Structure formats: structure tokens, C-alpha cells
Amino acid sequence: MFKNEEMEINLGPQHPSTHGVLRVKLHLDGETVTKCTPIIGYLHRGVEKICENQTYFQGQVWTDRMDYVASISNNLGWAEGVEKLFGIEVPRRAKYIRTMLTEQNRLASHLLWLATHALDIGAMTVFLYAFREREYLLDLFEAFCGARLTTTAFRIGGLREDLPPGFIKSAQAFQDRFLPCIDEYEELLTENRIWKKRTVGVAKLNAEDCIALGVTGPVLRAAGVPYDIRKAFPNAAYAEMDFEIPTRPEADTYARYLVRLAEMRQSHRIIQQCIEGLPEGPVMAKIPKILRSEVNEVYHPIEAPKGELGYYFVGEKGGTMPYRMHVRAPSFVNLQALSKMTEGRLLADVIAAIGTLDVVLGEIDR
Amino acid sequence: MSFLRTLIPFDIAAGLTVTGRYFGKVFFSANRKKVRTRIKHFTQEYPEVPVNLQPRFRGRLTLLKDEQGEIKCVCCLACEKICPTQVITIEKGKKEGRKMPFPVQYDFEMERCIFCEFCVESCGFDSIILNHQFELAAYNREDFSIGMEGLGQNMFEPSPVGKYSVAED
Numbered sequence: 161m162f163k164n165e166e167m168e169i170n171l172g173p174q175h176p177s178t179h180g181v182l183r184v185k186l187h188l189d190g191e192t193v194t195k196c197t198p199i200i201g202y203l204h205r206g207v208e209k210i211c212e213n214q215t216y217f218q219g220q221v222w223t224d225r226m227d228y229v230a231s232i233s234n235n236l237g238w239a240e241g242v243e244k245l246f247g248i249e250v251p252r253r254a255k256y257i258r259t260m261l262t263e264q265n266r267l268a269s270h271l272l273w274l275a276t277h278a279l280d281i282g283a284m285t286v287f288l289y290a291f292r293e294r295e296y297l298l299d300l301f302e303a304f305c306g307a308r309l310t311t312t313a314f315r316i317g318g319l320r321e322d323l324p325p326g327f328i329k330s331a332q333a334f335q336d337r338f339l340p341c342i343d344e345y346e347e348l349l350t351e352n353r354i355w356k357k358r359t360v361g362v363a364k365l366n367a368e369d370c371i372a373l374g375v376t377g378p379v380l381r382a383a384g385v386p387y388d389i390r391k392a393f394p395n396a397a398y399a400e401m402d403f404e405i406p407t408r409p410e411a412d413t414y415a416r417y418l419v420r421l422a423e424m425r426q427s428h429r430i431i432q433q434c435i436e437g438l439p440e441g442p443v444m445a446k447i448p449k450i451l452r453s454e455v456n457e458v459y460h461p462i463e464a465p466k467g468e469l470g471y472y473f474v475g476e477k478g479g480t481m482p483y484r485m486h487v488r489a490p491s492f493v494n495l496q497a498l499s500k501m502t503e504g505r506l507l508a509d510v511i512a513a514i515g516t517l518d519v520v521l522g523e524i525d526r
Numbered sequence: 527m528s529f530l531r532t533l534i535p536f537d538i539a540a541g542l543t544v545t546g547r548y549f550g551k552v553f554f555s556a557n558r559k560k561v562r563t564r565i566k567h568f569t570q571e572y573p574e575v576p577v578n579l580q581p582r583f584r585g586r587l588t589l590l591k592d593e594q595g596e597i598k599c600v601c602c603l604a605c606e607k608i609c610p611t612q613v614i615t616i617e618k619g620k621k622e623g624r625k626m627p628f629p630v631q632y633d634f635e636m637e638r639c640i641f642c643e644f645c646v647e648s649c650g651f652d653s654i655i656l657n658h659q660f661e662l663a664a665y666n667r668e669d670f671s672i673g674m675e676g677l678g679q680n681m682f683e684p685s686p687v688g689k690y691s692v693a694e695d
Contacts, residue, residue, distance in 0.1 A: 307583075
């Protein structure tokens, strides 16, 4: 009467908690996952190939559309990568403004992660509170560059324009009201027994597995490895900033939640230092109108909210376009860890594992 | 003690106080309207109340005219070259009584436009801007092809607002 066999089901691509169009093929024995295969490619647009057919100036607009919740981080990687390829030195004020905006974007990205991750697991309230603060940040981006999500914030050699009047004032207003907001999230979640039951000990991935799979970002830091590109290979103005790398030894979903919340506090600190120490001066370096490269190759990593975001450029002799452009997308590499995290665990933990990896499908498929 | 802690959900009560605090701020006050303005509301009643946009907002591409009503564009094709999605097509022409070249045709395919403002940045004559329009949805594909002439939908006038997106009643 009862057959004892494995069942094969699809989670996604239209499932609301797969954060986009991720399809996960699951083999289930009862409610235990025996095999888990993420299937990607539903959002493939060929960004790398498009960028090879566009000039270095034009290519930046495609980076917005990769990780669309952290587009300023993507812009930073592109701009700094090209500047490294051509040896352009950016003015100090531009570096500070870049750092400030990137950290604000990290806050926006982590807030979106917190909102949707809590919503997936079943905590609705945090979703509303986190989106309230994110709204404020998106208004700041709109004031700076005119768009809320697809920002195209930086230019090669600096910034297009200086900060708009009143930007520092509203950024400071956000700084003043943000720390009590993090306390609010903590009050709602950290000690909550339902939250703890769903996250403590779920989707474990220890440090060796993290390093073997190439996982970076908060997932690696929650496994106790204090690796952060901002400290290891400082870019923008991070070398002048005073901040810590939060780590946790537990390597589970709860630890990643705590690491990300601690990271938000550190980002808040960095923004405060940027506002206070903002130097005067120009925001754009003198660069030629047409950039012609030599035969050269460059890899430039930055710390995106999801992990190590690397841009790899190969220049052609006299070419105005990159001969080859490759993106090391953190979500793409981190997604490899999904099967390791979930195999042998329950089906409901797969949702928590996808949420805790903080994947954005626009970046995975590119 | 731990038995009591399991029985009485203090941890959930702590979370509920946060929710209750916000609820109480609005609900138990005599003048609710006053409280609403004090706690800044982020929800905007958008179709009824117009949205506040920042001055740098990037909307639809618009051609500008100078004081004499002449088109400022001189067909240098800088915007056409910089555009990452090739949405601008300009046809050069001549007009009597004007030294500079004159755009006979300035076509803008809005369906592919990604609103990056590179065209405005590249323009050395300040002859184009992105206006503050964002209600650009249309039912027909042809409505996205904007040229210099057209009924209500051309390069000089903003797109008809309220025709598609805001219901009038």
C-alpha cells in the first residue's frame, strides 16, 4: 500500500522564497533531502559578452543590473577595475564619497536580506521595519545619482558630480536614527524562540568547507574566518577607516544573522567616519576622452555585501573595449554551498539555507 | 526557573512590545493626524498624491529649444555614440538661416532606454535633458517610438501623464 521510494520535486523557479528564478531540484525521502541540485540560467542576459562589445564608459550600466539590490558596489568594482587597468588615480574626496555610498548600499542590501529572510522563515514584522529604513537609503541614492536601484553612480576617474546640497544633512539624519532601528530588529528576532528554532544549527557549513567551495562574505565570516577584502586588499578609502570584522564560530544560520547585524553596525561606523572626515577638493581626475588600453590584464576584487566581487579585464592593444571581461560573482560561488548545507536535512531548512546565503539571481545568471 | 521561562514566552513578549509601541503611538493619542506627521510615514498615497522626486531624477529624454524657439541640437552625434543601448537615431539636415546642422529627424526608442543619462552627460550644447517623468507605460509598442513630430508624444513635450497610469474618477 505504501511505497517507499524517493520523490523528486522542483522548488522554484516561481517559488516566492527562492529570491528570483532559482530552481532547486530536490530528492526527498519523506521530508529529508537526500540530493539537492540548484539549476540556474533563467535570468541569463550575457552581461559579460555585452560588455566586450561596449566601451569602458558604457559597460558600467550593465553592472547595475547584475546584483540589483547592491548596484553601487557593482559600480565601484567596475570603476576601480578600469582605473587599475589604466592607472588612473582618483581624487581623495571622490574616494570618500564612494566609500560612503558603498557602505550605505551595504546597509540597504543587508536590510533587504533581513526583511526577506525573516519573511521566508515566518517573521513578518521585521519585513516592514527593515523596508522603512531601506526607503530612506534609496531616497539618498536618488538624490545623489537620480535613480533608486539602477544607479550608475560612479564614473571612471571619480564621480560625475559632487554631492547634491543637503545630502550630508540627510545622511546624518539617517545615521542618527539608524542605530535604535537595529536594536529594534534585535529585540524582535535575536531572542525570539521561534526564530531560534528555525535558525540555530540549521544549514551548517564549517570553515574548511567554506574555503574549499570558495564561499566568501558573511557566510565565511560566520564560520570564524576573519576574511574581508576591505581589510585584506583595501580599496577606495577603506585603508583610512577604523572598523572591525565581526566573526562568529558557530557557522549556522543564526550566526550569519548575527554577523550581518554586526556588519550593519560597522557600516554605520564607516559612514560616520566618511561624513566627519570628508575632504574638500575635486571629485574627478583628468582622464582622456577615449581610453585606449595596452595589452594588459587586471583582476580587481571588492567586498560586496554578498562576498568577494571580482572584475577581470583583459585589454587589447589600442582597443576601446575590453577584450575579455569576467565577473566573479559572490552569489554564484556561494550557491555551490547549497547542496552541502541541505543534504540530509529537512525540506523546510532548504528555505532557510537559500535565505541565509543571500543570493540574487541577477548576479548568478548575469 | 528555566521551566517558567519556557512556559511564559518572555522573548515573544519582548518582540510584541516593539509592535505594540508603534501601535500605541498612533492609536492611543487624541490627535492621530498630529502623531502621523511626527512619526514620519514612508508610505505615500501615490496615485492620489504626486510623488516627491529629487532634482537629479532621471526620467524621459527631452529635446530642448532656446529662447527663439530654435532647436538647440547641432547633430554632433555624441549622444548617439555614447548610448549603451543605441536608442537614439539622428538624421542630419540643413535649414535656411542657420549655420549649424539641424536635426531633420531625432528618433528615440524608449522601449530600450535604460535611463542612464550618458547622453545628457556627453552633450556639449545642453540641448537634451532627462525630465522628471516616470509614468511611461503604454499599451502599444508604437507609443514608445518617439520622434520630433507626433500627437502629444514627441521629443519636446513630456509624455501624456495620467492617460494610462492614473485613473481619473
